[in-house]
Amino acid sequence: MPDPRARETGGTADVPLWHTLPAEQAQALLRTGVQGLDAAEAARRLAQHGPNRLAPPRRRSALMRLLLQFHNILLYVMLGAAVVTAALGHWLDTTVLLAAVLINAAIGFIQEGKAEDALEGIRAMLSPHAMVLRGGERREIDAAGLVPGDVVAVASGDRIPADLRLLAAHELRVEEAALTGESMPVEKDTAAVAADAPLGDRSGMAYAGTLVVHGQATGLVVATGGATELGRINRMLAGIEAQTTPLLRQIDRFGRVLAVAILALAAATFALGTLWRGHPPAEMFMMVVALAASAIPEGLPAIMTVTLALGVQRMARRQAIVRRLPAVEALGAVTVVCSDKTGTLTRNEMTVQRVVCSGQVFDVGGVGYSPVGGFSLDGRAVPADRHPALALAVQVGVLCNDARLREAAGQWHVEGDPTEGALLVLGRKAGLAQGDAQARWPRCGVIPFESEHRFMATHHVDAGGQPWLFVKGAPERVLDLCHAEVGPGGEPQPLEIDTWRRWATDTAAQGLRLLGLACKRGAPAGERLAFADVEGGYTMLALVGIVDPPRAEAVQAVRQCHQAGIRVKMITGDHAETARAIGAQLAIGVGRPAVTGAEIALMDDAALRRTVHDVDVFARASPEHKLRLVQAMQDSGHVVAMTGDGVNDAPALKRADVGVAMGLKGTEAAKEAADMVLADDNFATIARAVREGRAVYDNLKKFILFMLPTNGGEALVVIAAILFELTLPLTAAQVLWINMVTSSTLGLALAFEPPEGDVMQRRPRPPAAALLSGFFVWRVLMVATLMMACSLGLFLWELSQGTDLAVARTLAVNAIVVAEMFYLVNSRHFFAPVLNRQGLTGNRYVLLAIAACVPLQLAFTYLPAMQAFFGSAGLSALEWLKVLGAGLFVFLAAELEKLVIRRTGIVA
Structure with a gap:
């Protein structure tokens, strides 16, 4: 095992890599046991490590922030115009100009204050309470009182209060999208993993700020407050300076050149008039003032503010909410858009696209949770009930299922696991509603899905009173349970396991998540369904290929971006195979490899700059990887727009020239760090916003x-x-x-x-x-x-x-x-x-x-x-x-x- 006593990024050599250690070794290093710490030891450690909360950011004083608002070339131009009008005695004009200066400064002061709230958004993610074992007794305490070595219990619905090394886990699934970008809840266990495992693959760890969506567990607190992964992101965010926009940089250069030109022209004119033409200096001074007044573009700051404000209004009507005024134009200068995958480029609605059974491959039409679409075989539409294996597989998918598919106000949505929801939609497309199926085939028993066993099983009785056992799960696990398969006519025949494995490999290569479905006639041996009843004897029915499909409008939007000379790069926490397959459907990174976060970590800055020039799909990316990718593109001369929804995206959102957060599923930390929020989480909205940004610049x-x-x-x-x-x-x-x-x-x-x-x-x-x-x-x-x-x-x-x-x-x-x-x-x-x-x-x-x-x-x-x-x-x-x-x-x-x-x- 690699030496665990070093953190992968940014830590010190005496901090173990907890995900590499067995649970017992982690307990030994923290000098604790299954009974937890006693009160005295907990108090001592609290004094040593400090409370389990993120330190508030250091902020400039309000007066300093206000004074710095005047350090702006546009305001210098306005102040220069005010001086000229005051010299001429036009006090009304002077008052108007100075009022405009103060208003602009006030707007900037307010917006900068909002920007600093991004750090508050991360701090708010820490759980306020925790169930902890102290001296063998369970008690609920303020989560700020947790210390390394505490033993914490978590259950479905809890927010993880600190970084935990899991000691025991029962059907635990954790929503880690905010930290990793992983689109699906992650199954957890207590196993140690390799030192270089990405954050999303550390199954034995649960991280502060993430959400338990299923199951329960106990975990050993290994990091609190600023030492957690959440705290590390907080420090990254605090250390990033916000970028000025291309327009403001251009205006700054333009204003400096114009100011020098005006001063030089005024000085030359004054010298010519007094020295060559012999005019009195007082008279020439007033002429030079008139010349300066005619050359200073007094209306530029006002028209710039109005134009940007109108752009904000137009973008808001197109579901793009701009939080910082200069970002409107910056969108028009974007040369690269870095987009998350799930929900932005894709629908965030798992969909069955392929069913393999009886030696045949059935394609399934329709996308998303709306049950619209049908089945086709070799390009020809076919009814599902004409194919016995297909019909039975659909039935197993609907009945061996704990999700619910509901319609509200014309919109379909899934309650429960999205993958199970996709099977319910498949049933509807085949004409089988969940309620009808359950009425005809009532459930008598169930073995819930556990990551340890990698399958779910149910016991049903059909209309004739005959018992059935259904199972769904990981294809290789389901195949291990089977001895037969269903032929084209519905007849049983010997299992061709190598053929099924080849089908599984081919389907997975297309970026589809796979589920295996099988059934067995018979009843449990005892009164209740047990693991012994699922040891074998099943008949393999089908492999189901499921994917989160691209949005149709996102495909068009990516095409528009390419036509506009803008490169689109996908940066996701998902697996490389899935990211590459979805990218190909969107015309992102076609024919090019996908680079993972582990590979990025091995590159120096020069190599990374070369890589971002050639590669468009990046998978399993951590917050540091995303930040480095944005910086590498900026160092190569690009203007970068970055989308994101999680706290893991906040540093890159803040660093990007235009940070774009998701309004529907985005965390408050991401929204506060961003310049723009998409009300519909749709990539097509970005393309429309770029069009508006270019129009604003024009x-x-x-x-x-x-x-x-x-x-x-x-x-x-x-x-x-x-x-x-x-x-x-x-x-x-x-x-x-x-x-x-x-x-x-x-x-x-x-x-x-x-x-x-x-x-x-x-x-x-x-x-x-x-x-x-x-x-x-x-x-x-x-x-x-x-x-x-x-x-x-x-x-x-x-x-x-x-x-x-x-x-x-x-x-x-x-x-x-x-x-x-x-x-x-x-x-x-x-x-x-x-x-x-x-x-x-x-x-x-x-x-x-x-x-x-x-x-x-x-x-x-x-x-x-x-x-x-x-x-x-x-x-x-x-x-x-x-x-x-x-x-x-x-x-x-x-x-x-x-x-x-x-x-x-x-x-x-």
Whole structure:
């Protein structure tokens, strides 16, 4: 036996690997016996090891968390805009900007507080009470008082209060999905296993936080509090820093570059004006302030928040509940989706798909617990009652069964073991309801399933009063009980055991779980059914192949992800054969091997990065394995979305760029660690959310491509006026009017833009890509130049005709605003034309924004109070035509550029 005195991961050399030790040796090491500890020794150990609870996480103070919310480039931009408006004396604008800063900081403060609740979700999994033997007496105590060496009794419905080495187990099955991801309850016994056995295969152990679903046991406490497997995951989770999203990284880089550019431009302009043109420094300072005001994208933080919030609403309608706002866009940048199998890619409803009997293989139609489907043989539909062996096998599956199949509100569900439920559904498909079968063949005795014997047996009496014994269980065990089989015509014939074994191997290779069904005419030897009655003499009826089938919509969703350039990887706690077979049905990892957690543990980081590039199916994965897989993909440059439902998934969910928890069967720890929760536990919802995330990013980019030319046009107007000794066409107040009132009002409409038609046919954008490509920089400069030419050209033309300065400036302001209105329609599509009905009217919010902007401009132009404040003046009908002509010129030029791009094949 390998040296047990070392933990597999992260422990110390003096901590035994308890699953490798016989129960007696474990008791000896902890100096305890079957009577448990006495009160004095328990008190001494409690003082030594501390209470059986997870230590609360260390949290930053509320003040520190609040201050750190302001360390954000978006808020720096808003604060910069507030300083500019304050310098100009526009206190209302300053107040609005500062309020926006405080609101954003408050939202971040609240969300960060929620994120830390993930650790509380794990702590809540520990059982509050425990039944313990102290000095030979059973007593219920607060589970926090458990110590290593205590002997604990557990029964069906109990939550395991600490890590236990089992001393005795009777029909014990434990739901360990939260820790291991195993889809089915695990049968437990007292046997020791190999040192490298995965957590889900350690049959002699029961772990804190897992749930007893059947049977009873006594166990020796070997670890409490932070030393348990649950505590180890808690420490992993506490040590993981949440990842920032690709968009925030892009915005951060974009904001820094823009801030440097604005400062450099302002400094150069100030130097040119004072040193070259000889303007007074005070006058040049106000001009530079106007220039900075025109260049700062004041509306960006607001539009970003609104766009993300709208994405949250759309995703919620599609069953995806977003817990952290930036995760909306991060979904659009995902390059790899790592998904759990059970319930996410599959239905979590065991289904019989194949029955092998009488030398024939019957395929069974339908999936899930809904009893819809039939039997087919060689592709032809056949009635079950025409095949004696098949009909009798179905009957045995229904009667040798403790589950219940029920219908409620049109939905079928199983009470009890899912595998037994699949046999009840099979009976319904054959026309045999459980109630009818039990009425005709009443049960007289039963031997419940035990992992030690690996079968269940029942005693029945048929309508003629004849006794029957039925058995179901592991195929090899059932075959050992049989001496005959049923032929095609229902006649008994000698058992061809090698043929049955070959069928079993072939069926298992397809990822199906196998059950054997057999029967025997006769009654128990005594009054009650006993193990001696199941020693032999049975007739083999059938092998039943059962699987948790893939969701039909998940198959389509995986295909959509592949079309969108997103790789889908399955990471499950299930067995490798099952995972590989389900993966093949979903087109995940076809023709490639499945890698197990034990193999991952042997790889260094470089080898793991190579492996995740080539392999798409990972089985028997522990929390450390899942975390390492996510990190390896991120180190390879991927943006990773990770799904999960158990506490074992929480570290990987937190580490992933987008953590996705299951809403129906997910633990609170998983939900709190995740960025998004699927209300329907359906992988297809992830694909829909990715589509929404890409649309959100597109809309943000469209807003930036709309906003930057506007701000750039104003800046070019100011720079040109300074360089060429011209009268300033726009005052600082007018610049702020354009930026704060019209640009933000118009740009907001792009947040409502529906997804582009090809959004899921594109490759994922590179995570390190700049927010604006070189081609889009060209578009910004082109449109900004067009707007500057229209505005400055009209201004200079009017001045040359002797027009009043106020009127000329009003013309310049309106030319920019009307050009924005036209360009807003251009901005609906990056490259597609908008000169069609869909392009012009497809987003009603664009039309509403333009309609809202028109009265604002009329008020700016004609209201006396506005004229006094902004220095504007009324315009004539002819002057308005000139303004409209300027806007139409920008619109047509932008559409012409798109046409050239489409014709020449240039791409962004």
